[in-house]
Amino acid sequence: MRVSRRPRSRRPGWRGITAWVAMMLIGALGCVPAGLAQMRAGNSNPDWPCRQILVGRLSAAAVWSGPPVDGVAWRNDPAIAALVEKAAARRTPLEEAGRTIGDFARSRGAGKKKKLIAVFAGLFETLDGERTQVIDGLLRVGARQKELADKIRAENALPRDTPGKEPPDVNGQEKKTVAQDVLWDLRVFDERRQALTYVCESPTLIEQRLFALAKIIQRNLE
Numbered sequence: 017m018r019v020s021r022r023p024r025s026r027r028p029g030w031r032g033i034t035a036w037v038a039m040m041l042i043g044a045l046g047c048v049p050a051g052l053a054q055m056r057a058g059n060s061n062p063d064w065p066c067r068q069i070l071v072g073r074l075s076a077a078a079v080w081s082g083p084p085v086d087g088v089a090w091r092n093d094p095a096i097a098a099l100v101e102k103a104a105a106r107r108t109p110l111e112e113a114g115r116t117i118g119d120f121a122r123s124r125g126a127g128k129k130k131k132l133i134a135v136f137a138g139l140f141e142t143l144d145g146e147r148t149q150v151i152d153g154l155l156r157v158g159a160r161q162k163e164l165a166d167k168i169r170a171e172n173a174l175p176r177d178t179p180g181k182e183p184p185d186v187n188g189q190e191k192k193t194v195a196q197d198v199l200w201d202l203r204v205f206d207e208r209r210q211a212l213t214y215v216c217e218s219p220t221l222i223e224q225r226l227f228a229l230a231k232i233i234q235r236n237l238e
Contacts (some may be wrong), residue, residue, distance in 0.1 A: 062162075063155045063158040063162065064155060064158055065158035065216070066158075068219070068220060070151070071219075073148060074147065079223070079227045082133060082136065082234055082237060085137035090141075091138070093134065096138060097138065099117070100138030100139055100142055101142075103135075104138075104142040104143055104146070104225075106221075106225070110225070110228055110229075110232075113229060114232045117229070117233060118232075118236055120132075121237075128236070128237075132233050132236055132237055136229075136230060136233045139226060139229050139230075139233075140226065140230075143225065144226070146222055147218075147219050147222040150215070150222070153215075154215060154216065157208060157215075161205065161208055161209070164204065164205050164208075168198060171198045
């Protein structure tokens with residue numbers, strides 16, 4: 017009686033693994049937003065990992081047409097500080113923040129202008145500071161991504177199988193270890209890249225919130 021044997025699974029050799037890794041490397045490094053290998057020309061900092069143009073600290077004049085807010089001591093008023101904290105928080109819908117600002121303005125009567133200017137000063141300082149923290153974090157991640165990309169390139173450039181010839185300085189176990197290292201680094205690189213796609217939107221979203229709140233305050237100044 018003839019017994020059929022289960023076919024042995026065929027595992028890709030070093031040559032197959034490295035060819036696949038090379039394809040993954042081209043895909044991962046070539047499709048990074050703005051290219052970690054080729055940063056967008058409009059961005060002065062080479063560590064910036066986003067498609068969006070890097071803009072440093074905001075200017076109040078860019079979002080606010082009211083009186084200057086430099087040196088306004090908004091923290092000295094507990095009511096203003098509490099309003100700033102609530103309105104600046106992303107968990108607070110803009111509609112709710114607008115109603116809260118409107119209620120605050122009406123409760124201040126003739127003195128509302130000075131108070132509202134202080135509210136904007138607080139919102140500008142808070143949101144601009146939050147935005148700066150996000151940008152600093154993105155720059156740190158961008159720098160780590162560049163380092164990891166260089167490491168992947170170096171690992172992928174190690175000697176590999178060629179037809180009829182075995183590299184004398186790399187044995188099978190070492191080649192397997194290198195392949196595993198490359199695959200792991202590619203996985204880390206790609207996970208970071210996917211996360212950056214969303215985080216890169218944060219500075220713009222903060223700017224948009226600040227602009228919307230500034231318009232609400234200006235309407236209540238009238």
